[in-house]
Amino acid sequence: MEDAHSKVFSDLQLVYMLKCASKAADENGEFSFASNTPRSTGRKGLPKIQTQDHNKKASDVCHDDSGTPVKATTIDELHSLQRKKSAPTTPIKGTQGAFNAISEEDRQKQQLQSISASLASLMRETGPKLVKGDPARKGEGQQISHHHHYTPTISISDSALKFTHYLYNLSPAELYEHAIKNEKGSFIASSGALATLSGAKTGRSPRDKRVVRDETTEDDLWWGKGSPNIEMDEHTFMVNRERAVDYLNSLDKSNTGKPAFQVFVNDQFLNWDPEHRIKVRIVSARAYHSLFMHNMCIRPTPEELEDFGTPDFTIYNAGQFPCNRYTHHMTSSTSIDINLARKEMVILGTQYAGEMKKGLFGVMHYLMPKRQILSLHSGCNMGKDGDVALFFGLSGTVTLELNRATWSNHLPTDMCLVRSPLDTRFYYKLLLTVLPLVFFVTGTGKTTLSTDHNRYLIGDDEHCWSENGVSNIEGGCYAKCIDLSREKEPDIWNAIKFGTVLENVVFDEHTREVDYMDSSVTENTRAAYPIDYIPNAKIPCVGPHPKNIILLACDAFGVLPPVSKLSLAQTMYHFISGYTALVAGTEDGIKEPQATFSACFGAAFIMMHPTKYAAMLSEKMQKHGATGWLVNTGWSGGSYGSGKRIKLAYTRRIIDAIHSGSLLNANYKKTEVFGLEIPTEIEGVPSEILDPVNTWTDKNAYKDTQLKLAGLFKKNFAVFTDYKIGKNSMLTEEILAAGPNY
Numbered sequence: 001m002e003d004a005h006s007k008v009f010s011d012l013q014l015v016y017m018l019k020c021a022s023k024a025a026d027e028n029g030e031f032s033f034a035s036n037t038p039r040s041t042g043r044k045g046l047p048k049i050q051t052q053d054h055n056k057k058a059s060d061v062c063h064d065d066s067g068t069p070v071k072a073t074t075i076d077e078l079h080s081l082q083r084k085k086s087a088p089t090t091p092i093k094g095t096q097g098a099f100n101a102i103s104e105e106d107r108q109k110q111q112l113q114s115i116s117a118s119l120a121s122l123m124r125e126t127g128p129k130l131v132k133g134d135p136a137r138k139g140e141g142q143q144i145s146h147h148h149h150y151t152p153t154i155s156i157s158d159s160a161l162k163f164t165h166y167l168y169n170l171s172p173a174e175l176y177e178h179a180i181k182n183e184k185g186s187f188i189a190s191s192g193a194l195a196t197l198s199g200a201k202t203g204r205s206p207r208d209k210r211v212v213r214d215e216t217t218e219d220d221l222w223w224g225k226g227s228p229n230i231e232m233d234e235h236t237f238m239v240n241r242e243r244a245v246d247y248l249n250s251l252d253k254s255n256t257g258k259p260a261f262q263v264f265v266n267d268q269f270l271n272w273d274p275e276h277r278i279k280v281r282i283v284s285a286r287a288y289h290s291l292f293m294h295n296m297c298i299r300p301t302p303e304e305l306e307d308f309g310t311p312d313f314t315i316y317n318a319g320q321f322p323c324n325r326y327t328h329h330m331t332s333s334t335s336i337d338i339n340l341a342r343k344e345m346v347i348l349g350t351q352y353a354g355e356m357k358k359g360l361f362g363v364m365h366y367l368m369p370k371r372q373i374l375s376l377h378s379g380c381n382m383g384k385d386g387d388v389a390l391f392f393g394l395s396g397t398v399t400l401e402l403n404r405a406t407w408s409n410h411l412p413t414d415m416c417l418v419r420s421p422l423d424t425r426f427y428y429k430l431l432l433t434v435l436p437l438v439f440f441v442t443g444t445g446k447t448t449l450s451t452d453h454n455r456y457l458i459g460d461d462e463h464c465w466s467e468n469g470v471s472n473i474e475g476g477c478y479a480k481c482i483d484l485s486r487e488k489e490p491d492i493w494n495a496i497k498f499g500t501v502l503e504n505v506v507f508d509e510h511t512r513e514v515d516y517m518d519s520s521v522t523e524n525t526r527a528a529y530p531i532d533y534i535p536n537a538k539i540p541c542v543g544p545h546p547k548n549i550i551l552l553a554c555d556a557f558g559v560l561p562p563v564s565k566l567s568l569a570q571t572m573y574h575f576i577s578g579y580t581a582l583v584a585g586t587e588d589g590i591k592e593p594q595a596t597f598s599a600c601f602g603a604a605f606i607m608m609h610p611t612k613y614a615a616m617l618s619e620k621m622q623k624h625g626a627t628g629w630l631v632n633t634g635w636s637g638g639s640y641g642s643g644k645r646i647k648l649a650y651t652r653r654i655i656d657a658i659h660s661g662s663l664l665n666a667n668y669k670k671t672e673v674f675g676l677e678i679p680t681e682i683e684g685v686p687s688e689i690l691d692p693v694n695t696w697t698d699k700n701a702y703k704d705t706q707l708k709l710a711g712l713f714k715k716n717f718a719v720f721t722d723y724k725i726g727k728n729s730m731l732t733e734e735i736l737a738a739g740p741n742y
């Protein structure tokens with residue numbers, strides 16, 4: 001920007017100057033400001049306000065000692081000087097090849113048409129007219145109407161009489177302004193992050209995730225008991241889609257009295273592997289949602305955006321608006337609906353942004369295996385020598401919801417927050433449960449442990465493993481921030497800055513300093529930031545075939561060893577089991593760990609049967625010689641209540657030893673019951689904690705607890721005994737035998 005424009009006048013100064021000027025005009029009759037055409041005035045500074053009559057003493061009328069006057073006749077004009085259009089970074093590509101020789105105007109038109117098609121009502125004769133850009137800014141953008149849909153014989157709706165402004169791929173700064181202006185609960189935290197609220201839902205709602213069952217998905221997907229895909233029909237999908245589109249087209253964000261309908265549109269990518277990149281469009285009502293996806297998906301360059309064309313998948317996020325419970329299949333006010341044939345997803349009744357991220361992850365769990373690519377709920381990082389590790393682990397949010405599903409299939413899906421009688425924290429509570437249970441939610445460590453200052457971060461949550469190696473699906477990270485500290489997680493702490501979305505955190509009213517210990521809104525406080533906010537992110541986020549497969553479990557029973565080396569069959573057994581624990585307690589204060597099992601460490605996102613993904617994993621691990629590990633990031637020295645969570649610093653030393661290869665050659669001994677190989681020594685970790693029996697004072701309690709957990713593993717795995725895992729039935733037998741034995 002030129003120096004001229006960096007000169008700032010206060011509005012008061014300006015009003016004063018304008019007053020003087022207009023007064024002068026009144027007196028002279030013939031007064032004008034200089035033309036405002038040359039916007040860029042170079043290094044000369046702002047031009048002076050000029051009068052026609054140079055003899056007239058301006059000081060007679062006003063005492064302007066504010067320095068260089070402004071080159072604008074009105075405040076509106078001055079404000080328009082403040083913003084300039086950025087020049088394209090490269091010449092438009094259209095002229096390079098005969099096939100995409102298309103003018104900028106045509107390209108704009110195509111984009112408008114594509115978005116117009118996205119936002120069109122499929123049942124009404126006309127949709128809204130579209131205008132690109134912010135209604136608050138005049139003279140921007142282009143219009144398009146839905147004349148091709150118009151049938152004059154049928155009466156039209158009011159929506160056809162107005163314009164919908166679409167705010168296309170806005171920058172974080174612009175989205176901040178929209179959020180702060182229009183969305184209650186949006187504030188700038190002292191770190192520069194955008195603190196916001198996700199409303200009544202502060203976690204995902206897997207019991208409200210529905211998938212259209214049609215001829216194709218009937219055969220391709222996993223349905224029925226245990227499956228995360230709750231079925232819906234095409235017609236109901238269209239009812240919800242129409243509801244969402246109508247809502248999105250009716251958002252009047254005006255505060256001037258003149259209507260100003262607007263939606264946000266993001267066109268972005270998924271998957272850093274250029275061969276298997278997917279184009280996604282997100283249409284949303286909230287700047288928060290648009291910024292979240294800006295951070296979480298891969299951001300296209302201006303050049304890539306020119307060639308964007310038609311998206312491969314579109315999300316309609318009308319989360320502030322509920323679904324209609326009179327609609328078939330609807331069991332609550334929330335519905336997240338996926339239609340693979342239409343390549344669309346509709347969100348109603350939840351503003352939790354993670355639904356978009358994980359909804360798309362579900363879609364990838366369908367699209368990628370069709371191309372022989374394995375999609376994984378895992379973190380991923382790479383050492384200086386190119387050794388890649390994957391970190392699998394269930395998330396606390398998933399655990400919570402799956403438990404509810406396990407306990408009773410008859411419960412309504414709504415949950416509420418209650419304050420625990422034990423301490424000041426709030427907990428989720430089931431409505432109308434037979435046993436009133438409260439939960440403590442925690443993650444297993446994918447984000448925390450893949451974000452490692454000594455290694456390159458490829459991604460923290462969603463990956464693909466193809467013949468080319470690994471690739472991150474996303475362009476950002478979504479870190480838990482409950483109890484976050486600068487000392488323990490410096491890279492995540494430092495990533496919370498301007499541009500980052502901070503969900504549901506509590507901050508000081510005045511200083512806007514966030515209190516990460518405060519779980520008043522939820523335990524599941526989160527930060528979403530672009531991956532390049534982590535200093536050693538590997539861009540592009542791809543890497544060679546993994547060397548180590550680390551399965552993380554937060555064992556609140558405290559009986560799993562801090563680390564064990566797994567055989568291939570054991571890796572498969574634990575991958576299919578997908579164990580972690582959370583803490584649930586009855587209202588009279590007894591707290592007990594609850595085991596949860598989520599196949600492939602992410603049953604909520606898989607689309608096909610778990611054995612399909614497991615078979616692919618075992619094939620890839622064998623082919624590329626990867627070693628499996630089981631790491632307990634949970635309790636030691638007793639179950640939740642008597643023991644303590646393993647120190648993050650120790651877990652990090654364990655992970656270091658896996659990465660360096662030193663653990664591969666350590667001395668091992670086998671545990672009873674689970675039959676796990678545990679090392680006797682690791683640098684930086686007290687040896688006595690490596691075998692959990694040493695840390696329990698009550699050895700009988702340890703044995704009982706171990707047997708109890710083993711029983712839960714067995715019970716869970718029973719449903720898989722009828723399935724073959726891959727083509728090799730030997731492996732299936734081995735996997736079945738790799739579980740606990742007692």
Ligand SMILES: Nc1ncnc2c1ncn2[C@@H]1O[C@H](COP(=O)(O)OP(=O)(O)OP(=O)(O)O)[C@@H](O)[C@H]1O
Pocket residue numbers: 393394395396397442443444445446447448449460461478479480481482633634645646647648649651
């Ligand atoms: N020993 C430990 N190892 C790993 N994490 C620990 C440990 N002790 C405490 N923690 C905390 O546990 C949480 C782990 O959460 P993390 O965000 O890594 O989960 P995740 O596996 O990425 O889940 P999600 O899929 O929901 O994002 C963090 O808040 C971290 O600070």
Ligand SMILES: O=C([O-])CC(=O)C(=O)O
Pocket residue numbers: 203204354355357358394395396397398461478
């Ligand atoms: O999607 C979310 O809410 C957060 C997450 O990573 C998970 O639950 O696995």
Ligand SMILES: [Ca+2]
Pocket residue numbers: 443446447448460461478479480
């Ligand atoms: Ca995570």
Ligand SMILES: [Mn+2]
Pocket residue numbers: 377395461
């Ligand atoms: Mn996750």
